[in-house]
């Protein structure tokens with residue numbers, strides 16, 4: 001979960017800002033948490049505190065109505081609608097918020113089922129649901145060491161039909177003007193960044209250097225990279241300093257829960 005939040009914060013200043021360059025600073029004054037973190041916290045709050053996914057997402061997004069970069073237009077309408085009915089979205093919002101589910105449920109069947117439910121309240125297009133299921137299941141595989149990072153490419157193609165683009169096709173250093181915001185674009189790209197990475201930081205850097213929807217791509221890559229490598233303490237400290245107290249409270253509750261479960 002912190003892996004996702006770190007990716008979001010590191011990627012946040014490039015989403016609508018200058019294109020990233022190699023060797024960019026990870027944390028600067030221009031960084032902030034964005035909608036990815038708000039929604040990630042909401043999904044964890046739902047599971048940890050027995051709220052429905054819909055209620056928790058509405059509660060947290062209404063509490064933070066204007067994070068850096070804002071919300072996607074359709075999701076913003078969903079947050080402030082009267083009935084919060086799902087709108088057939090295949091946006092990457094379903095995949096960027098799902099990371100805690102990969103940890104809070106043990107069996108992969110439960111992980112996939114909960115990921116589906118967490119997506120379906122707003123992103124009920126089949127691709128929106130698939131993106132969330134896939135990211136949560138990859139986290140589950142990696143943390144249980146069921147499959148290694150090197151197996152992930154083959155397994156996501158087999159189980160989800162995702163063909164990962166080569167890194168050279170998605171690296172767009174210095175190019176501007178593209179924006180990849182669907183699950184079917186973002187999730188395979190994020191998995192490629194994980195598969196080709198050598199450390200947690202390397203995974204985050206690759207995702208940001210792919211440009212486009214930098215915060216969300218880095219959020220999804222970071223979520224999976226945490227399950228693969230763990231997260232360096234100094235990056236945790238820097239990232240948490242950007243978060244308000246109510247978000248830190250959910251994070252503490254999440255890691256306490258994981259620690260109690262794993263022992």
Ligand SMILES: [Mg+2]
Pocket residue numbers: 034035036069215216
């Ligand atoms: Mg964002």
